[in-house]
Amino acid sequence: MSDDAPTFEPDIEHAIATVRADVARLHGELVRYGLVVWTGGNISGRVPGADLFVIKPSGVSYDDLTASNMILCDLDGNVIPGTPGSDRSPSSDTAAHAYVYRHMPTVGGVVHTHSTYAVAWAARGEEIPCVITAMADEFGGPVPIGPFAIIGDDSIGRGIVETLRGHRSRAVLMQNHGPFTIGADAEDAVKAAVMVEDVARTVHLAREAGPLIPIPQAAIDSLFDRYQNVYGQTEDTRR
Numbered sequence: 001m002s003d004d005a006p007t008f009e010p011d012i013e014h015a016i017a018t019v020r021a022d023v024a025r026l027h028g029e030l031v032r033y034g035l036v037v038w039t040g041g042n043i044s045g046r047v048p049g050a051d052l053f054v055i056k057p058s059g060v061s062y063d064d065l066t067a068s069n070m071i072l073c074d075l076d077g078n079v080i081p082g083t084p085g086s087d088r089s090p091s092s093d094t095a096a097h098a099y100v101y102r103h104m105p106t107v108g109g110v111v112h113t114h115s116t117y118a119v120a121w122a123a124r125g126e127e128i129p130c131v132i133t134a135m136a137d138e139f140g141g142p143v144p145i146g147p148f149a150i151i152g153d154d155s156i157g158r159g160i161v162e163t164l165r166g167h168r169s170r171a172v173l174m175q176n177h178g179p180f181t182i183g184a185d186a187e188d189a190v191k192a193a194v195m196v197e198d199v200a201r202t203v204h205l206a207r208e209a210g211p212l213i214p215i216p217q218a219a220i221d222s223l224f225d226r227y228q229n230v231y232g233q234t235e236d237t238r239r
Contacts, residue, residue, distance in 0.1 A: 005082030012050050019045040019054045019186070020067040020084075026190050027056060027065050033194050035113040036062070042091040045186035046101055046108045051075045053101055057088040075102050077154075092151055099157025100182065104165070109186035111193040114178045117200035121145075122173040128196075128203050131212045135203075136220040137227035138195045140168030148175040156180070168224065171196040 008016065023045045030036045030043070039062070044055035054070045071085040077098035079086050091097075097110045121128055121143075128143040130136055135143070146163040149155035160180050163172045170192040171181045179196050183189030206212060215223075 006080060008050070012047070015047050015049055016052065016054070016072060017067070019047050020070045020072075023054045023056065023070050023186050024065050024067045026186050027062055029190050030111075030113060030193070031062050033197070035115040035193055035197055037114065041113040042093050042097075042111070043186055043190060044091075044094075044097045044110045047072075048108070052080070053097065055091050055094055055097055057085060058091050060088070073098065093156065095152070095154040096157035096160065096180070099154040100160055103157075103161045104182065106184070107182045109183045109189035111181045111183075111186070111189040112178065113193050113197070115193070115197035115200070117204050118171075118173060118179040118197050119177075120204065121200055122175055122178050125175045127173070128200055129212060130215055130220055131203060131206065132199060133215070133223055134195070135199045136215055136223035137231070138192070138199075139171060140224040140228075141220055143169050143171045143173060143179075143196055143199070146172040146174040146180075149177070151177075 023043050026043050030041055035041065039059050042056050044053050046053045051074060053073055055073060056065060057069055057071055060069065069085045069088060071088060071090040072080045072083045073090060073094060074080060075098055077094045079090055093112050100107055100110050125145055127145045130142045144163050144167060146159040149159045156174060159174055160172055164182065170183055171179055173179050179193060181189045181192035181196060183192055
């Protein structure tokens with residue numbers, strides 16, 4: 001860290017360090033689940049209590065990603081000078097992530113991958129229909145298509161926000177590009193990225209074999225409510 005590094009309150013310093021470690025670690029999950037190739041894809045995480053987020057550097061091998069080379073940015077996508085990693089260029093999707101954080105304040109994590117089956121749906125400009133219960137559980141309906149947008153500015157971010165605002169899905173397939181997912185934190189967004197590829201593959205294979213059977217909307221609503229509010233362990237049982 002350089003002499004001109006900004007000074008944060010101790011609780012914010014701790015939060016930054018935690019998000020750095022989480023974001024670095026979670027990139028390994030993208031590799032583990034086969035959602036990325038080479039240096040493509042990225043994860044970011046919002047720093048709780050601050051107008052900051054952490055994102056991976058551009059074009060760096062996943063094997064070389066560490067907490068110390070994650071990049072700290074403000075919500076306009078500007079790198080915070082003097083902080084670890086600030087000598088590197090951030091991900092080319094940084095402006096898109098920043099736009100999401102500015103306009104969706106409850107989002108704590110954003111993930112982008114080029115996972116094969118999800119990209120195939122995006123290449124057709126076609127939403128993934130909700131025809132399996134896992135989709136109803138996780139996404140509350142179909143996974144929508146977002147508009148075509150060129151990488152480099154906040155155009156992709158605008159498309160993500162416009163598509164997902166008011167939608168239960170935590171995933172969007174940006175046309176001709178691929179999936180972006182959001183979550184309460186970075187890990188939650190990674191889970192959505194894993195799940196969207198899983199359902200993209202399953203529904204693709206099902207459609208190849210024959211006509212798809214839609215799930216009635218009332219059943220989708222019931223499944224989504226149960227999964228989001230009942231499924232899993234409660235705080236009491238986790239103690």
